[in-house]
Amino acid sequence: RSDKHGEFFAAPSFVFQTYQFPGDEDGKTRLEIKVGLVNDVIQFVKLNDDRYRAAYELTLDIVDKEDTRIEGTVVNREIFAESYKETNSRRNLNRESLAFLLTAGEYELHLDILDLDTRKHLKRVEKITVTDFHGKNPNLSSLVFLQTKSGQDDDLEQNLAKTYMQGDKDIFVRFVLSGFLTADSISIKYALKDWNDKPINAWQEKLVADQGPFVITRSLSEHIKTTGQLSLSIECMQNERKAYGHDEFIVRVLPNVTGDEKVEVPTLESVGFEPLKYIMHSGEFKDFMAFDSLQKAAYLDKFWNKRDPSPDTDKNELKTEFEQRLTFANDQFSVISKQKTGWKTDRGKIYIRFGKPDMIRNQTNKIDEPPLEIWFYRKAGSRFVFRDKKGDGDFELIHRE
Numbered sequence: 409r410s411d412k413h414g415e416f417f418a419a420p421s422f423v424f425q426t427y428q429f430p431g432d433e434d435g436k437t438r439l440e441i442k443v444g445l446v447n448d449v450i451q452f453v454k455l456n457d458d459r460y461r462a463a464y465e466l467t468l469d470i471v472d473k474e475d476t477r478i479e480g481t482v483v484n485r486e487i488f489a490e491s492y493k494e495t496n497s498r499r500n501l502n503r504e505s506l507a508f509l510l511t512a513g514e515y516e517l518h519l520d521i522l523d524l525d526t527r528k529h530l531k532r533v534e535k536i537t538v539t540d541f542h543g544k545n546p547n548l549s550s551l552v553f554l555q556t557k558s559g560q561d562d563d564l565e566q567n568l569a570k571t572y573m574q575g576d577k578d579i580f581v582r583f584v585l586s587g588f589l590t591a592d593s594i595s596i597k598y599a600l601k602d603w604n605d606k607p608i609n610a611w612q613e614k615l616v617a618d619q620g621p622f623v624i625t626r627s628l629s630e631h632i633k634t635t636g637q638l639s640l641s642i643e644c645m646q647n648e649r650k651a652y653g654h655d656e657f658i659v660r661v662l663p664n665v666t667g668d669e670k671v672e673v674p675t676l677e678s679v680g681f682e683p684l685k686y687i688m689h690s691g692e693f694k695d696f697m698a699f700d701s702l703q704k705a706a707y708l709d710k711f712w713n714k715r716d717p718s719p720d721t722d723k724n725e726l727k728t729e730f731e732q733r734l735t736f737a738n739d740q741f742s743v744i745s746k747q748k749t750g751w752k753t754d755r756g757k758i759y760i761r762f763g764k765p766d767m768i769r770n771q772t773n774k775i776d777e778p779p780l781e782i783w784f785y786r787k788a789g790s791r792f793v794f795r796d797k798k799g800d801g802d803f804e805l806i807h808r809e
Contacts, residue, residue, distance in 0.1 A: 421779050422446075423501060424532055428440075428539050428541075428550050435511060437510055437540065438508075441505075444501030450462045450502075459490065460490075461488055462523075464484075464524055465484050465485075465521070465522045467481075470516070501568055514538075542587075545587055551653050552583065553567045554625070564582075567579075570657040571657070572657070572663070579632065579663055581628055583642065584624075588617040592647060596615070597611075598626075598641070600632065601638065609632070628640070629663040629664075634659075636740055637739075638656065688711075737756035743800060743802045753802060754804050755803050758805070765785055768782065768783055769784070779796045780794070780795050781803055
C-alpha cells in the first residue's frame with residue numbers, strides 16, 4: 409500500500425546514531441556508532457562520461473570527562489557514481505559503522521567529516537552516558553530499527569535513519585537483554601504512542617531467559633495503525649526486576665501488512681480551534697474565538713456550508729480536505745523533542761493553507777550547512793523555502809516568493 413503524500417519525503421541527508429550493547433569483555437560496553445551521508449551533500453568529480461568520484465575523511469574521537477582522548481579512528485572513503493543524476497541522489501545513505509569497547513561513564517564524541525574536494529567540514533559533538541551492562545541489575549540495550557531487505561522476514565537490514573518511506577518493507581525492532589536470571593520467565597510489554605503521546609497499541613509476551621545476553625527481534629508492522637512520528641517503549645520484568653527501553657521513529661507510509669484500516673481523523677474540538685486561523689481572516693478568527701462553545705458550533709456550520717463545493721451531497725469536500733491536511737500536518741511535521749504539534753510548525757502552516765506541494769526539492773548541497781527544503785506550488789506560482797536550522801527536525805520558513 410502506498411501513501412499519496414509519501415513520495416515527496418526525502419531521506420535525511422545526514423545521520424549520526426549511537427547504540428549500546430553488552431560487550432564481549434567483562435565490564436565493557438560495546439558502543440556502536442553509525443554515520444550516514446547521502447550523495448547530495450558531498451562533492452563528486454567527473455572522471456569520464458559514466459563515472460564520478462567523491463571522497464571524504466571521517467575522524468572520530470572519544471574523550472572522557474577530563475577531556476582526554478581514550479579512543480578514536482580515522483576512515484578514508486571513496487564513493488563512485490555512474491551518472492550525474494546519481495551524484496545528486498538522496499535515496500540511499502553511504503554508511504560508516506564504528507565500534508568501541510568502553511567502561512561505563514560520561515564521554516563526548518567528536519565527529520569531523522572532511523570533504524576532500526571542497527575541504528568543507530561537517531562537525532558534530534555529542535555527549536553520551538555509557539551504560540554498565542555487567543552489574544547485578546537487568547538491562548535492555550539500545551533499540552535497533554530494521555526493515556525487510558527482500559521479501560523474506562529473515563533478510564533484514566538496519567533502517568539507519570529510523571524513517572520508513574516504503575509500504576512494501578515491514579518494520580522490525582531488535583534489542584539485547586542481559587542480567588536476567590536463566591530459567592525464569594520474563595514479561596515483556598510493548599507500547600506504541602503517536603506524536604501527541606497518545607497510545608496507539610500495546611501488547612505483551614512472555615519468554616524464558618537464555619544464558620547470558622540474548623537477542624530479540626520482533627515485527628512492529630501489524631501494530632502500527634498510523635503514520636507520523638511514533639515512540640516505542642519496552643518494559644521487561646522478571647520477579648520485580650525491571651529494565652526499560654525507549655526510542656522514536658518515523659513512519660511516512662504504512663507497511664502493507666496493516667491492511668486498509670482508516671487512520672483516525674482528529675476533530676477541531678480535539679486539537680483546539682487555533683488551526684482555523686490559517687483559513688480565516690484575522691478579524692473573523694478573533695471574533696470566532698470570543699464566542700462560547702454553542703456559538704462556535706453554529707458559526708462553523710455556516711462557515712463550512714457557505715464554502716461547500718457540492719451542497720447537494722452529504723459530504724463537504726472542503727471541510728474533509730481541511731481535516732485531512734490537519735491530520736497530515738500533525739502526523740508528519742510534529743517535533744517530538746520540542747513537544748511541538750505539527751500544525752504549529754512552519755511546514756504545517758503552509759501545508760494546511762495550500763495543501764500538498766506540486767514538488768519538493770531537498771537542497772542540501774553543502775556538507776557544512778543544515779538541511780534545506782523547497783516547496784513549489786505551480787498554479788499559485790509560489791515557492792516556500794524551509795531550513796532545519798537547529799538540526800531537530802523543525803524546519804523554519806526562511807523565504808517565500
